[in-house]
Amino acid sequence: MIVVMKPGATDAQIQNMVRRVEEMGLKAHVIVGTERTVIAAVGEKRNGEREKLESYDEVEKVVPILAPYKVASRELKPQPTCVEVGSLTIVAGHIGVIAGTCSVESEAQIMESARKVKAAGATALRGGAFKPRTSPYSFQGMKEEGLKLLAAARDATGLAIVTEVMAPEQVPLVEKYADVLQIGARNMQNYNLLQAVGETRKAVLLKRGPAATMEEFLLAAEYILDQGNKDVMLCERGIRTFESHTRFTLPLASVTYLHQKTHLPVVIDPSHGTGIASLVPDMCCAAVACKADGLIVEVHPDPHHAISDGAQSLTPEVFADTMQQCRKVAAALGLTM
Amino acid sequence: MIVVMKPGATDAQIQNMVRRVEEMGLKAHVIVGTERTVIAAVGEKRNGEREKLESYDEVEKVVPILAPYKVASRELKPQPTCVEVGSLTIVAGHIGVIAGTCSVESEAQIMESARKVKAAGATALRGGAFKPRTSPYSFQGMKEEGLKLLAAARDATGLAIVTEVMAPEQVPLVEKYADVLQIGARNMQNYNLLQAVGETRKAVLLKRGPAATMEEFLLAAEYILDQGNKDVMLCERGIRTFESHTRFTLPLASVTYLHQKTHLPVVIDPSHGTGIASLVPDMCCAAVACKADGLIVEVHPDPHHAISDGAQSLTPEVFADTMQQCRKVAAALGLTM
């Protein structure tokens, strides 16, 4: 940490801060500048001390030097993590594709979806059985019945199943059926839930909260990793900005940035990231071109009658076409998918 | 809903949309404009149909007319809701003040806090026993031990206790000790938790998520109200914007806007809303001046050694002074506090 003192800070105040820094088990280096004195606090502490130091009137600001996450960091583990679950492989250089409907609505719907996304090249099936809905009056999902239909779709097609879990007490039920546990964007900082999925040995797809910084996102992953579960995939699904012509703003630079900071694979969700079906194909190609490790795409056999997310769901035909374009981009860059 | 067709939409497409609207149980009025045709869909549906209609290529956009929340709306219940729990009364015209430390750290700390905030004029005590922390390596709260200390502080001072509950399975434990259940900003869309507190008959302080729209905020309240719990207080605690000189951006216009839309009382949290202790007193006065129904303020006997949120905690002395200023503003505007 670097403690920047205010211009008028007295010697006594500086000495006091040095003592506080040393009490925290850190070494203090005082650097007297032309207009400010700065105290460099050297040591391994990553958390919790900054705010204590900032509470002093004579301190202008405290600048952390170390990232607050550790196990997720590339520094600690330079090799990229490979997540492999049944039909789904997601790793640097090989793009996995998770596709399917927002909600599981019926056996016919999920079966048709599974078959069609598989035919188009998807390597895992998404589908929500427990649905977090903004309104209490919206369809909340088929629950266990939906999970059973997903399992049946896996039996029929061989596709790994990715499905959301919304509460710690649902984890045992969902992990019975799912191959990958998805943590939704609204739950990215639901720490009890993160710990609960961290205790399982199922792969986790962690969605970025729409207002989460990269540090908060990686710290959420750290909650899961810290429980011993190493199979975490980060999913960029768009952030909330002033833009209203799309549902969210999809920052594809997250892919490259995260690749620099963490060994965890990065999956792009252009369906939620834009909220508009006609923008999804181009964003799939762009995600592949900037070397995302995976895609997760909403596809529905009949978007006009989808119970949820119809406006952002591709038809199976458009999805098949999109996959073809993506494969061309991947091949051009020496990637497989 | 207003369905705006694209300029080139054919008669057949317009007739098809009319049929779809009627299938949804709504009446369709077709208005042929100079450049676009618009279909007004009249009826009571509030949810779920918009996206289906937007999934058609020939539809440019669908504009909802009705707010998606209902029980929370002022339209349904014009009189302001009064929340009264022991020492705390929060209602239009009378400002309740919840103050105390971020975390419960020890008996001495919470007792001293309780006595001092009471002396300064607070009417309820805040303190966290279960702490949602961005980093898994940060202090996670004293848990049940903390709840017991809060109850002891209530016994000693008569102050109602406001404390956070983080997961559905914690609700029975927390409600044993607390007077008001707080839903943290990170959990505003943790629907299982909202339903769980909705099933209790404890008052709830619902914090706005830092990226939540007003509609999402009111729909989160609706989840609680929908379970039969009518004692919901809305807490504006700042939103995430591009501003980085404060921790969050505190939009005080939320107070007036919410008063127009809902009967639920509005509480302002200037501590999280700014993240900087020296900005809190002015924001308290401003909140009173724009007729917030309550304040929630972090106060710590020794911010330099606070385990969490030291940088945004007032000392008891500054808090007492702030309360005095607030009372002057309230009196000038004919409000009590």
Added chain:
Amino acid sequence: MIVVMKPGATDAQIQNMVRRVEEMGLKAHVIVGTERTVIAAVGEKRNGEREKLESYDEVEKVVPILAPYKVASRELKPQPTCVEVGSLTIVAGHIGVIAGTCSVESEAQIMESARKVKAAGATALRGGAFKPRTSPYSFQGMKEEGLKLLAAARDATGLAIVTEVMAPEQVPLVEKYADVLQIGARNMQNYNLLQAVGETRKAVLLKRGPAATMEEFLLAAEYILDQGNKDVMLCERGIRTFESHTRFTLPLASVTYLHQKTHLPVVIDPSHGTGIASLVPDMCCAAVACKADGLIVEVHPDPHHAISDGAQSLTPEVFADTMQQCRKVAAALGLTM
């Protein structure tokens, strides 16, 4: 500046950075931490060097210590600046009120506005003769004719005139008629314009750009101050965020923050800050309560027929009532207005 090296940085790379820092005329202090090496670069440089150092692969980040603005800073001039122009005085402890219509529309309209806002307690008149409009098809202002009407309104009422100037070549014309030159939010970083008004000796009301950080805002003021014009007022008029229920988000904490960083007075514009007339009165009171030095409010004798900004303009009656409330708040806090 603090230069944080990446974990793997070699001794040669560190020595190279030390040399680069010294080439810039700064002293370098090397601090070897447990996981990173940090180089403190001590000296007076405020600009331009950071990016050069950040361009090295082995540098993780560069943290500036000094604020990039100087003449605007409270450090350099601790006493608050008082702007006094005819009937308008804006200074810490005394609130000036600028009110009037968005556009000058006709003699009758601006005269009636001037008389009514004066009667209600305004101390300056606002009115736009050159109008920056988002659409080229919107009314662009009465231009010089409008300026003449403003001058006539000053003659009739004694109110100082605040009006916008949009381009460097308009400055000579506008300064002939105006008492205060307003720089609109869209022009906050129009540096040629800032320099042009900096060369005059007219007071300037500088509006914050809706996406400007505090540093950028103060640097824009610095452009004006740097030309020798000391009479600069900062105007917070709301920022662009994800919120769409208001036109902009009005961060009142800017008042207190700016008071800590600069000696320049701070004026609040709740009309643009919310965009909704019914939210303006409460935001005026809140601005006074957090010690804004001035208010600028849109008032129109007939908002239903206003050529621009009708939805956010107060009627003279509501404005008079609002001023009364504001005066009560000011008096309660020992402020005059």
Added chain:
Amino acid sequence: MIVVMKPGATDAQIQNMVRRVEEMGLKAHVIVGTERTVIAAVGEKRNGEREKLESYDEVEKVVPILAPYKVASRELKPQPTCVEVGSLTIVAGHIGVIAGTCSVESEAQIMESARKVKAAGATALRGGAFKPRTSPYSFQGMKEEGLKLLAAARDATGLAIVTEVMAPEQVPLVEKYADVLQIGARNMQNYNLLQAVGETRKAVLLKRGPAATMEEFLLAAEYILDQGNKDVMLCERGIRTFESHTRFTLPLASVTYLHQKTHLPVVIDPSHGTGIASLVPDMCCAAVACKADGLIVEVHPDPHHAISDGAQSLTPEVFADTMQQCRKVAAALGLTM
């Protein structure tokens, strides 16, 4: 426009609104819903009327149906606009590449830059002679001297010159030397400047303001088009959001969205869009993959000593490599560059 009345609106109020709508030259259709009455106002008006109607207390909101821009819209002109200026062609299906330094610093620097970017495949040269700088103490550009060096670089390499113009009075000078006039992001709503470049017959590269909505962006283009200048290129260069790990957030979905709404070509600026050189190559590939019509990239022969933007400038070697990757992606998708 759709005028949504408040629930309690009386018949007299509804009749009054109908009259107001008709006074505006529009036809009014009244639709009585279950909870609200809605008035559809049919006609061609695109501007200025909305706010007048929203100023009525009994009006809940007014929803525009028509986009406020016209000449820029795809509706009016379905074929994509092709901009061709000397060596630079930018049009759907063929990607033009503008590359070069942020500032013109010296003859040697700009000549070396021009030769190297040309060798790597750039088809136009960028370089700033007039520099808008956040701080008045930063280097403000070589001015006319810089323009002459750019012209010399064109003579030497044949590359078309893209350079910024900052004020209306600079237009005659800059257009003497430049092939494309660039409007910087800070000046996107400097309407006097937009009109001034609109009056020339030079192609214009219009950068999106970091807080501009798509509507505002297209209306800014409309200002230029409205003066008769048809050669406008839109440049997405990143928006301001809460993200701070990059300088701006680059929303690539803008490409596809703009292609749907306008016939103007879309150029991506990944240098400003990220602010970090190591993120630029991937964003170039992604931009090509989502069918941007052009790229503008900062390249400097020695970023460590660049006077400005060193941290986001590619070396010529990295740029050459990036171009190679981009060409592969383009070829895979049937695009030329």
